[in-house]
Each structure stands twice: as structure tokens, then as C-alpha cells.
Amino acid sequence: MKDQKLYNFCKQYFTLVNATLHHADDFALSVELPKEVDKELTDRPFYWMWVETLGETPPPNFLYLLFDDLTPSPEWTSVLKDTQKPERVLPGSYRMQKIYQSAKLHGMFAVAYERKADLWPHVLINVKVSYISDRQKDELLSYLFSAHHQTIKKIEWNHWEKNLLYDEPQSGSQIVPLPINYDLVFSKLLSEVTHEIEKRDQSWARESSQRLKKELTELDQYYETMENKEALAAEQQLRKAEITWRMSPRVEVNPYQLALLYLSENT
Secondary structure (H helix, E strand, O other): OEOHHHHHHHHHHHHHOOOEEEEEEOOEEEEEEOHHHHHHHOOOHHHHHHHHHHOOOOOOEEEEEEOEOOOOOHHHHOOOOOOOOOEEOOOOOHHHHHHHHHHHHHOOEEEEEEOOOEEEEEEEEEEEEEEEOOOEEEEEEEEEEEOOOOEEEEEOHHHHHOOOEEOOOOOOOEEOOOOOOHHHHHHHHHHHHHHHHHHOOOHHHHHHHHHHHHHHHHHHHHHHOOOOOOOOHHHHHHHHHHHHHHHOOEEEEEEEEEEEEEEOOOO
16 A cells, blocks of 8 residues: 655655655655754654763664555665664654654744745734534634735635745845734734634534533433532532533634745735
8 A cells, every 4th residue: 555645745844854864665665854853743752852962973763664564675675774663654653643742833834935926924823712512623724914004815725826926035025024913913814813713503413512411411310319418518529510611612712823925915
């Protein structure tokens, strides 16, 4: 079984974090990890504490990752160190989870530029909205704040497919140096997200409240059948508090990613 998407994702990830790809087979990677990436992908806190305390220069650490059940080529196998075996990467594997966590950490903040003559500062914020009760549903929303107009608007995730962004501005671009009040940005963001949530169907919250009420009623009925119910009153209240906390409907809003974008005014 070949994991093409995982292979492509990991190869791009290692390139972006400046890891060294010593040999890349069709579905195998031999990667030398930079120090900070090694800390994120491997659980060696005491090792790094010892190395940094003593001022040592550690040997490079390698990962040998397989994305196919087939045996890799002899050329790739020849780069393996005697003390390390190749590791099969799967969607739910430990190594893949560590790579996802690292990618999320590195992708939390970004700066990008549109290829236009005049560029104005904007703030792109991706927000995770969680509808939580005894069940949970997560939703990602995107908002764009204009430093020029001091306004914020909701945009679609695929908004940038037609507007290519780059790590550096094109030669000759003029960047308008406007300050950004991030307190204002997050105030407007909260207002917009609240408005968006209020427009949504609220039946999930009503249904959750009904399930909570039923659960609490059944719990009270259970304790009513106990012979020593007075002695169990404290336990009953504790369990009711736990159920109420677990099943009460609520909405959590968490900024997920933040980017400073320099865009043309008509974007």
C-alpha cells in the first residue's frame, strides 16, 4: 500500500523546515534533522538538556521513513546507519502525529505578499469554532482584516486559489507602512464570529439541553431508589456537576492561524 499524500506532505514539510534530504526514493525518505526540528519530532528532552548544559556538539540525527509496504531500493537502503531501522509511516502513527504537531506550530504565523505594484497590510485569521456538548463539531472560519479601512470580513478557505501569494514582494512593489492595532483586530474578529454563530441553526444546543435534562432526571431517579440516599447526597451532587459540565452546550472560539498579508487594495 502506497501513501502518496503522506509522502508528498512529509517531503514538503521537511523541505520547508530546512531539513536535509540525503536520499529520496519513490516512497522512502532519508532525512537529517535540524536541532529544533529534532526536538519537535523526537522525545529526547533529557538528551538535549545534557547536550546543551555541557555545550556539546551532538552528531546529526536521521529519520528513515517508509511510505510503502514494499522494500525500498538498494540505493536507499545503503544509506541506513547500522543502529537505526527504517520506520513505516501511517496516518495515525506516532511519527506522523509529531510531524502534524510540528507543521501546525510552524504554520501558526506567516507573512506573504501579492505580486502587485502597491501593497497594503492585511491580517488573515483562521479560527476554529467548536460546538461542544456531549458531542463535538469543529468548524474552521477565515477572516481578513484591512489595516487601511479598519474593517474585517469573512472569506472562504479557497479564496487564495486565484490570488497567488509569495514569501517576498516582487521587485519595485510599494508597501504602505500602516500600523496594525491587534486589540482592534481581535475585537472585530470576536464580533464577526459571534454574529456568524448567531446566524446558525441552534437546534443542536436545544437537543443537547434536552439530553442533559433527561440524564439528570434519570440520575435523580437512580439515587431515589437507594436506601442510604441521604449519605450519598454529596456523591449525587458531584455526579450531577460532572454530567452538567460534560453535556452543557457551549461554543469555543480559538484563533488557529495568523498571517500578515500585503495585498493590493482591490483584493
